[in-house]
Amino acid sequence: MANDEANHSASKSADRSSGIRHSESVIPSSAAAVLRATGLRKRYPSGDQTLEVLRGVDLAVQAGESVSIRGESGSGKSTLLNILAGLDRPDGGELFWRTEAAHQLSLGALTARRGRFLGMVFQAYYLIPELDALANVLMAARVVGPVGAAARARAAALLRRVGLAARMAHLPAQLSGGERQRVAVARALMNFPAVILADEPTGNLDERTGDEVIALLLEVCAEEHAALVLVTHNPAHAKKTARQLTLQLGRMVESVRFGV
Ligand SMILES: Nc1ncnc2c1ncn2[C@@H]1O[C@H](COP(=O)(O)OP(=O)(O)O)[C@@H](O)[C@H]1O
């Protein structure tokens, strides 16, 4: 058990020999960060008390980087991802989408910008049941502008890339769980996003299918130069990203970094 993890906030000096980095390295410093959060706070009323879910979360994701976030159930992973996605607002702290101060934008303004900046993949897929796979992927493009031949070609190419060349005209109900999630991955990438946020994308899949979806997600994000923020319970999946973080007691802990 890495006892350093518990000490990370108390200690200011990085212990590189143990692979543990301290909070300074989580705090953004580089202008190359595509997604950057400092001091994010979120609380929810809980009866006559207040539940402090995020207590000052720092996170910087560089262009094209893959990062995993683990944490116990209820630790605030989905709350954090929704704030990073601009679907919810923090009670405090700053959030930058590239250089834009997202924390200063209204939810409406965030919605207008989200479709071109990031894509999301959820545990429950969230495909539109009445639309076939191709039309589901194209929905991402419709949200940000008119859909022409180039968008159709891109959607079809993405579906081919995720292994669904023979499934483009299938409705979600006609697809397996793994196939539905592949459609969701293609949809998330449709608008050439800088960032993909994936919230337990294998939570509804069997082990082998989950492994395949994670491998695919990492591959296509790399090919598309999209950064990936992967929330997962699965330690084997977390280890596949270049950097592994843990949300613990409302703060972000960086435990391992490979290849640096
Ligand atoms: N809208 C909400 N209102 C009140 N409490 C919430 C709300 N959303 C989440 N919570 C609480 O915040 C905590 C973190 O939730 P969540 O972000 O979903 O955790 P995780 O995704 O890590 O399992 C949980 O205790 C949850 O019950």
Ligand SMILES: [Mg+2]
């Ligand atoms: Mg969650």
